[in-house]
Amino acid sequence: MADTSLPQTPASESASAAPTRREAYEARLRRRSIAVAAVSSVGVLAFILFLVPLAPGWNAVQRSFFNGDIFARTFPGLINAFLLNVAIFAWCAPIIAFLGLAIALCRDVRAPILFPLRMFGAAYTDVFRGVPVILVIYLIGFGVPGLGLPRPWNSPYIWGSLALVLVYSAYVAEVFRSGIESIHESQRAAAASLGLSGSDTMRFVVLPQAIRNVVPANMNLFIALQKDVALLSFIGPVEIFRQAGVYKSLFANFTPYVGAALIFLAITIPATRYADYLLHRQARRRT
């Protein structure tokens, strides 16, 4: 935005005057790029819209994936099921943020007596970043209820959520740690020179800046979490992915999956764009 508006400012100032040679040249370049982009986009769209339907299997694919009738009948149910995804996300996210920060702080302690904590932090992040999410969900989601716990402690909601919390806290912890390490040593020196204790320095000087710096990076993780909630379907909860599977079996049609994908995109695209915007703004502020 800013870089396109910049060269226009002198032009608008001298609106009455003829454009300079450079302005004329840049305007020509701009017109040319727009024309090329337009032709190329129309070409690709035409290919998809006109040529793909010519494929021999197109009618079958259209019937089973892009069936308007089935889409209309299943979409409200999918939205309803998606509310469960939102709920699982909503209770996992704050726990993950809190636990992630705690683990990151574990890895930063210096006192020798707390060395086990440091070791625990390192081991935790290594283990849970090194195992596929679905594997943790299976192991915890099937394993713990297998202990024969009474209701409600055998609920897949609890243990599935725990699996997500464990895995995502490890990633969030690493992001927090990189944020802590990004704070320049001179900030700690300034705090130390004022006689602030190590924990006060962390709490009042380092953490507030570190957390702010890693908001965009953490947002990307939470967008990934929103998608991975769907993995809980493998151990029971009827969230949107499983609901789409139920509809698929009911109607012998794949359109509900497309509907589910659209619902995810409606959430994740704006969120991703927002995270990108935050990252971009941050990068600009640092220069």
Place this chain on the structure above:
Amino acid sequence: MTSEPTAKLALRGVRKSFGTNEVCRGIDLDVAEGQMVCLIGASGSGKSTLLRCINLLEPIDDGAIHLDGVDIAEPGLDPQPIRQRIGIVFQSYNLFPHMTAAENVMLAPHRVHGRSKSDLKTPVTDLFERFGLGGHREHYPDQLSGGQQQRVAIIRALAMEPEIMLFDEITSALDPELVAEVLDVLRQLHRDGMTMILATHEMGFARELADKVCFLDGGHILEEGSPSELFSNPKQDRTKAFLSRVL
């Protein structure tokens, strides 16, 4: 043979290396109460390192740093209570960017001395007024000019009521027109009797106000004396060469 030092601050044989790079090679320095001592010398001569050592931000390898006759460089001593008695201001201000000017100043007195924020309001407001920043208390560092930020950094150190203030080339990062406002603050502090050590490139200022000027070269204090002696009549060739370059 170490005679018991009587100065407010006395350095004896201070040594500091970073790896194989020996930055301080046995530095002796006496600073009397209320004195302003200026450290001059080329970049890399050890001025900043020496100040960071006095503030215990860098542990020294050998020697002693006596504050009121007590060696504060004794290994194993808790540096925190000592740092509260020695304030330092850095070249790059090092203000906390997420806090307003007033919050920057109040953080340490509030957390370390346990004074309530309402108690601090009056003395902190007075400090801001005294150094011409009355209207900037609620501004964030990035809303202030370099000279204003540096004055906030000085106020932040002063708010801990230190007995000695260290200034590490505090005007080096400033635009020339902003240097004067910061030097004015130092002038004021000197008048009020603050004991201070400055690492500085402002020779005019050193000549005007310093009680003692020390020329650092190759990790030693090569020559020291009153500004009139050292600037007008340097004895060492290296001091002469340095002064002819910077004056």
